[in-house]
Amino acid sequence: MAFQLDSKIPEGPLKDKWTEHLFNMKLVNPANKRKFRIIVIGSGLAGGAAAASLGELGYNVDCFCFQDSSRRAHSIAAQGGINAAKNYPNDGDSVRRLFYDTIKGGDYRSREANVYRLAEVANSIIDQCVAQGVPFAREYGGLLDNRSFGGAQVSRTFYARGQTGQQLLIGAYQSLQRQVAKGSVDMHVRTEMLDLVKVDGHAKGIIVRDLVSGEIRRHAADAVLICSGGYGNVFYLSTNAMGSNVTAAMRAFKRGAGFANPCFTQIHPTCIPVSSEHQSKLTLMSESLRNDGRVWVPKKAGDDRAPRDIPEGERDYYLERRYPSFGNLVPRDVASRAAKERCDAGFGVGSTKLAVYLDFSDAINRLGEDVIRARYGNLFQMYEKITAENPYKTPMRIYPAVHYTMGGLWVDYNLQTTVPGLFALGEANFSDHGANRLGASALMQGLADGYFVAPYTVGNYLAEHGCMNADEKVTTDHAAFDEVEKEVRDRLDRLMAIQGERSVDSFHKELGLIMWDNCGMGRTKEGLQKALKEIPKLREEFWKNVRIPGDATSFNPELEKAARVADFLEFGEIMCHDALDREESCGGHFREEHQTAEGEAMRHDDEFAYAAVWEYMGEGKAPEMSKEILEFENVKLTTRSYK
Amino acid sequence: MKITLHVWRQKDANSQGGMKPYEVDGVSKDMSFLEMLDMLNEQLIVQGKEPIAFDHDCREGICGTCSLMINGVAHGPDGSTTTCQLHMRSFKDGDAIHIEPWRSRAFPVVRDLVVDRSSFDRIIQAGGYISINAGNAQDANNLPIAKHSSDLSMDAAACIGCGACVASCPNGSAMLFVAAKIGHLAHVPQGQPERAKRARNMVAQMDAEGFGACSNHYECEAVCPKDIPVNFISEMNKDFMKASLCGDS
């Protein structure tokens, strides 16, 4: 049973599609909006913005987050900025250029119509955020400042110091809290979605666990929006928050939602390297550092001298050597792979040899320490706090780390998954970044989906399929809720009953290593096949030997983790299937078999210009894949070259 | 390094709690403070004991989830640092470390070191926003804002809502947090129409939540991981006075 994937891309020229679609969509009469209830999972930029906007429109919203406040979702950690083609600097930017850069940056594996709409609504996001009081950086004349980011040739990135994600999230959070005060949004903090309930094929509710009391609860609604972020923590070590997880998306997948391109993960080149086996998380150093820092390793493998003792002639500035025109500013995927290549060849530095230098001495000599401090002071301070090394005096050590996941639940143009009434927004969906996301585009997409896309498209769904008659609505008494709740309870009971010998974390770490070694920066057929053997074994051991202390009927962080890791243990396998199937290299997906003589990624557009959409086939069965062929009518597919 | 911990253990909000000692061996200087607790928890789990519950998420100093009074100091001995950014190199072999939850009437204990800070959300609900719906905005550059004002707004907006200010205040006052939230919106023109009402309602909610009054100890400023300065408190007091005097809605 393959998916019938209808992307519902509106007819007409690219630039008119969204306008036409807005006109053609059905509206819900203002007086009828309060007859509908909408569930939003997650309160980050996508979820927070969607819940607030839907509340403003008059719908009843139930919003859920596992954190202790809706202000803490991991969108908060984004440092760099948010893109929009305002063209304030008058440097030739346009909606079309932002669209083009995003499609190209994604290595031609995203859907044209969605990306164009993203570029189109981005300007409204900036307006909205300023109106909310977001303190973006400004020029002395009082107008908004822009910078160039991630190698873009125009300055289109708006930012609030190094805390852009935080400020945008607080903006959305404030709007959300305003709706909570008005009574249109019920905010359920420390509450986790554990399953999806469908009735007659449509999403009609969820089962949640109250993380404080352990109580299992039912929530019914007319539509469900999954805005629960990405799945980078399948690698255990990543720049994600400790609690970030794939559970909501995985549960949706098991209930019939297609999962697209799970192997597209972004490894960010400038993170602080792993220092010990106790490491719990990796910290990103904003990629803006590459504007002034030079990346190098010693020319001699295993050179143990302190970096300052290695003379200029014995250093290999490998990015400048390999990519003379872009140098240190090559895109993330290219920079990450180049660092791995050097370390694998034995040129890595530091105690683990899994690091390269990011050196500011030239910039400091040229501009002075003060200028560098003004630009990157907070980042240098953060680096010093973690490593106890002073980057003004000695080069930083950096290494790539898992950062963002481009894959996600498959959605059509309306952000609806293959399950009617179930929508996915932000990092949780797959739609806009193809095989590689450009810097400052994640915040843009989360807010675009939440403020300016879902409020209309969800309304359209409700106008077409929603039930307005209170007596006919699905309630939590429906048998479907009994059934799913029982499955949820059984699963938790099973987990609690194991009482084995190993902690949840020990399994998570082991899974992370399998994923990193075989489905990380470089992937091979052998490696992926090996992982596909190892993961089921590990999963089996987990279900026999994990030990979860405490009980299921009160606050129990170990149980929360166990349920999430159990899902990662299934999800990792789907990722490997996808990576194995995609016999090409594109964006963040690098199959070592598919590279040029110079070690660059080789796409195979004739065979792989599609989104791979995976379908759950039942317990113990391999997932099956359907294809959404990507049509490119407005851009020409070229090989990305940064030489 | 070998460290002795004295940790507050409490089953739930209604139970009695108490300090319990733990020995942690094999601590390395490069570990973060929370990784040291992870290591202890790993040992407790394998021994069949209850791990220590503590709040954390981003582990990079921005989400405001982590807490902990470490030897009596909120977020530990290093300045401008959250607990998750603290590393064990700030301690030495043989040290004894006392770890307790945030203490405040308005932050009930959930378990061990985890507290309920939803009172902060309710203060925001009382007015910590600008009333604008999605889609209402004009072009962003139609409203020039002096860089100086915008920078001041950002200084206040950097607050991560952690609650260290409350935990370290002898009166359990939330003034620094509330002042930071009010200051963020008071320094930009978009925040002016509701400025007085905002200050009045947020302060009223703060009182209703059971936070104490401010008597100018300034412990809050000393522990604030984001260095929010106390002058935002005097600004807020002015706004509050004005609102009370004018009866402005």
Ligand code: SF4
């Ligand atoms: S003012 Fe400082 S200490 Fe208080 S909540 Fe904000 S960041 Fe934390």
Ligand code: FES
């Ligand atoms: S865990 Fe996020 S600030 Fe410490």
